[in-house]
Amino acid sequence: xxxxxxxxxxxxxxxxxxxxxxxxxxxxxxxxxxxxxxxxxxxxxxxxxxxxxxxxxxxxxxxxxxxxxxxxxxxxxxxxxxxxxxxxxxxxxxxxxxxxxxxxxxxxxxxxxxxxxxxxxxxxxxxxxxxxxxxxxxxxxxxxxxxxxxxxxxxxxxxxxxxxxxxxxxxxxxxxxxxxxxxxxxxxxxxxxxxxxxxxxxxxxxxxxxxxxxxxxxxxxxxxxxxxxxxxxxxxxxxxxxxxxxxxxxxxxxxxxxxxxxxxxxxxxxxxxxxxxxxxxxxxxxxxxxxxxxxxxxxxxxxxxxxxxxxxxxxxxxxxxxxxxxxxxxxxxxxxxxxxxxxxxxxxxxxxxxxxxxxxxxxxxxxxxxxxxxxxxxxxxxxxxxxxxxxxxxxxxxxxxxxxxxxxxxxxxxxxxxxxxxxxxxxxxxxxxxxxxxxxxxxxxxxxxxxxxxxxxxxxxxxxxxxxxxxxxxxxxxxxxxxxxxxxxxxxxxxxxxxxxxx
Numbered sequence: 001x002x003x004x005x006x007x008x009x010x011x012x013x014x015x016x017x018x019x020x021x022x023x024x025x026x027x028x029x030x031x032x033x034x035x036x037x038x039x040x041x042x043x044x045x046x047x048x049x050x051x052x053x054x055x056x057x058x059x060x061x062x063x064x065x066x067x068x069x070x071x072x073x074x075x076x077x078x079x080x081x082x083x084x085x086x087x088x089x090x091x092x093x094x095x096x097x098x099x100x101x102x103x104x105x106x107x108x109x110x111x112x113x114x115x116x117x118x119x120x121x122x123x124x125x126x127x128x129x130x131x132x133x134x135x136x137x138x139x140x141x142x143x144x145x146x147x148x149x150x151x152x153x154x155x156x157x158x159x160x161x162x163x164x165x166x167x168x169x170x171x172x173x174x175x176x177x178x179x180x181x182x183x184x185x186x187x188x189x190x191x192x193x194x195x196x197x198x199x200x201x202x203x204x205x206x207x208x209x210x211x212x213x214x215x216x217x218x219x220x221x222x223x224x225x226x227x228x229x230x231x232x233x234x235x236x237x238x239x240x241x242x243x244x245x246x247x248x249x250x251x252x253x254x255x256x257x258x259x260x261x262x263x264x265x266x267x268x269x270x271x272x273x274x275x276x277x278x279x280x281x282x283x284x285x286x287x288x289x290x291x292x293x294x295x296x297x298x299x300x301x302x303x304x305x306x307x308x309x310x311x312x313x314x315x316x317x318x319x320x321x322x323x324x325x326x327x328x329x330x331x332x333x334x335x336x337x338x339x340x341x342x343x344x345x346x347x348x349x350x351x352x353x354x355x356x357x358x359x360x361x362x363x364x365x366x367x368x369x370x371x372x373x374x375x376x377x378x379x380x381x382x383x384x385x386x387x388x389x390x391x392x393x394x395x396x397x398x399x400x401x402x403x404x405x406x407x408x409x410x411x412x413x414x415x416x417x418x419x420x421x422x423x424x425x426x427x428x429x430x431x432x433x434x435x436x437x438x439x440x441x442x443x444x445x446x447x448x449x450x451x452x453x454x455x456x457x458x459x460x461x462x463x464x465x466x467x468x469x470x471x472x473x474x475x476x477x478x479x480x481x482x483x484x485x486x487x488x489x490x491x492x493x494x495x496x497x498x499x500x501x502x503x
Contacts, residue, residue, distance in 0.1 A: 009329060009333070010330055010334075012322075012326060013323070013326040013330040016319050017349045017350075018349060019316075019319055020316055020319055020323065020349075020352075020353040021349045021351075021353045022352070023313060024352045025356050026309050027199075027356050027357055027359075027360035028356050028360070030199050030200055030204075030360070031203075031360060031363055033206065034198075034203045034206075034367075037202070037203065037206035037207065038202065038367070041206070041257075044161060044162070045161045046161065047157070048160070048161060048164060051079065051080050051160065052083065052141055052160065053083050053085065053138055053139040053140060053141070054079065054083060054084055054085070054139045054141045054143055054156055054219070055085040055086075055087060055133070055138060055139030055141070055143070056077075056084065056085065056086045056087065056142075056144075056145065057087045057089055057130060057133045057142055057143065057144050058070055058086070058088045058144075058147070059089045059091075059126050059130060060089065060092060060147045061090075061092055061122070061125075061126075061410050062092045062093060062094050062096050062410070062412075062428065063092070063148075063412075063413065064094060064095055064096045064427065065415040066147050066264065066414075066415050067096050067099060067103075067147055069150060069415060070145060070146075070147050070148075070150070071100070071103045071104070071114075073150045073151055074086055074151065075107050075112055075114070077151075077155065078153045078154050079156040079157060079160075081112070082113075084113065084156075085113045085115075086112060086113065086114040086115070087114075087117055087133045087136075087137060088100050088114070088115070088116050089119075089130065089132065089133045090116060090118045091118075091129055092118075094427075097118055100116055101116055117129075117132065119132065124231070124233040125233055125238075126215075126410075127231040127232060127233040127238035128231070128233055130144065130238075131230055131231040134222065134225065134230070134231070137222070139222070140221065140222050141160065141219050141222070142220045142221075142225070143155075143218070143219045144215070144216055144217075144219075145217060145261070146263070148263050148411075149216055149261055149263045150261075150264075151217065151261045151262070152260070152262070155261060156219075158259045159171045159173060159256060159259055162254055162256070163221060165254075167251065168251070168254055169220065169223075169246050169247075169253060170213050170219065170220055170221070170224065170243070170246070170251070171219045171254050171256060172213055172214060172217070172218040172254070172256070173217045173259040173261050174197045174198070174256070174258075174259065174260045174261070175193055175197060175260070175261060175263055176263070177189075177190045177193070177262065177263060177264070178262045178264050178417045179264055179265055179267065179416050179417055180265070181419065182265070182267055182418075182419055183267065185266075185267065185269055185272065185385075185478065186265045186266075186267060187378055187381070188378065188381045188382045188385045189265045189272065191364065191365060191375070191378060192361075192386075194365060195360055195361050195364035198367040199360060199367070201255045201257075202255060204306060205253065205254065205255040207302075208300075209307070209310075210244060210253075210294075210303060211243070212240045212244070212310075213239050213240075213242070213253070215237075215238070215239035216261075216263075217261035217263070221251070224246045224251040225246070227249045227250075228245035228246040230242075234285070234405050235285035235405065236278045236279075236282030236285060236400075236405070236406050236408060237278070237279060237282025237283055237286055240282060240283060240286045241286045241290070244290045244294070244307070245290065248290075248293055264415070264416060266413070267414065267416045268423065268430055269478045269479055270431060270432055270433075271411050273389065273430075273435070274409055274430050276392060276393055277393065277395070277396040279314075280317065280397055281396035281397065281399050281400040281403075281406065282400065283311060283314050284311075284396075284397050284401055285400045285403075285405075286311055287312050288400070288401065290311070291307070291312075295308075314393060314396070314397050315397060317389070317390050318394040320390040321390050321394045324390065324445075324472075327464065327465070328446075331465070335458060354467065357383070362375060362376065362379070380470060383470075383471070384470040384475075385475065386471070387467055387468055387470075387471025387472070388439065388471040388474050390471075391435045391439050391442070392433075392435045392439075392475075412427075412429070412430060414426050432479050432480060436476060436479045436480060439472050439475055439476040440472075440476045442472040443469070443472040443476045446465060446469040446472060446473075447473075449469075450462065450465050453465055
């Protein structure tokens with residue numbers, strides 16, 4: 001079929017698909033490193049004879065449902081009381097402040113060294129709160145936990161001994177999830193995060209490449225923060241930014257996969273999209289800020305290349321949106337092409353862009369749960385959610401390319417731990433934004449594309465088209481009708497979605 005500028009369009013299509021395949025195949029590189037190094041972790045050192053002072057920092061902003069749960073869990077730490085300082089870094093503007101004040105007063109009376117530092121201007125957002133806490137902290141080690149975390153009592157005893165290594169700047173623990181089984185959405189998020197920690201973090205760390213502190217569930221050496229220039233807020237991922245600056249300053253980081261910190265996953269897809277927007281925008285801002293320094297450093301070429309892929313990985317989202325625009329006309333143009341040519345050219349690119357990613361997530365479940373059995377049925381949701389986020393995250397990437405900083409919009413949490421817990425009438429609800437319009441249009445466009453593909457018997461195009469059809473419809477329906485849709489789906493398909501309301 002002849003289409004104006006057809007050759008140029010087809011060239012652009014293959015260029016975009018090849019770039020996405022590059023990022024997809026990079027997952028196979030991480031998998032190879034993971035398999036090569038998974039049993040070669042360092043041996044945990046003996047407990048110190050004299051435990052160092054640790055300051056636990058709890059940055060909080062309007063988290064009335066979970067702030068006191070976090071304080072309770074931190075005050076259960078099995079760590080010498082005279083060696084433990086707790087700072088609640090509170091930027092709240094609602095009744096969260098009163099709840100925190102009451103909890104702090106309670107634990108102070110029990111003999112805890114706990115303080116409530118309330119700011120009223122929120123300058124620098126989370127980075128500003130952490131910097132303010134550092135100025136008055138008495139610990140040389142600084143442990144950070146976000147409001148939705150519920151760390152175990154032995155967290156510090158399992159992580160602090162590693163700091164007997166004098167050049168170690170950060171120990172990062174693995175996230176676990178108190179509400180993994182709440183819904184299909186939380187299960188998909190858990191799979192995303194399992195892969196991030198158990199494949200990405202483990203592979204990068206064991207290979208000697210840079211990886212990042214995740215903003216929570218980790219411990220910093222104060223000197224590593226100071227040598228890097230301190231917390232800065234010119235990106236929305238202050239944790240990623242400081243991690244790279246600290247490693248460029250010569251500090252080593254350590255990921256300890258056997259130490260976990262449970263947390264609450266977003267149950268509202270709009271809150272989840274807000275979180276992903278912030279992470280995507282911040283990563284591109286960090287790439288703009290620091291990639292030049294990385295390339296000018298004396299790091300090995302492999303570490304520089306890995307840093308480039310790490311910091312620019314979210315660039316795949318604008319490419320995915322562009323591919324969404326190109327795939328249908330490209331499909332029509334290739335309708336009369338010999339199927340064998342499509343197998344030689346398209347199949348490897350399709351496998352690189354999709355199958356490699358699918359394998360990456362399946363292996364992560366084997367690493368996290370001991371087996372990937374049963375995980376395969378969730379892969380359509382995982383893949384669909386990844387594609388469905390393309391518009392939302394593409395906007396973030398575009399903003400990150402030209403905008404420094406921005407408003408740090410925290411992800412609201414509702415203390416959802418059980419399938420029967422409800423959240424629909426609680427505060428802090430995130431609302432759909434303009435992205436949902438494009439997501440709906442893409443959903444309709446790919447429905448039409450699939451119908452046309454059936455009409456013209458273009459069977460080889462259907463698997464690729466289905467990924468986009470499923471992804472955009474899933475995110476569009478969940479964004480607008482999440483609670484009602486999930487309750488209907490649980491009745492229509494028992495055992496796949498839970499009957500609990502997203503309330």
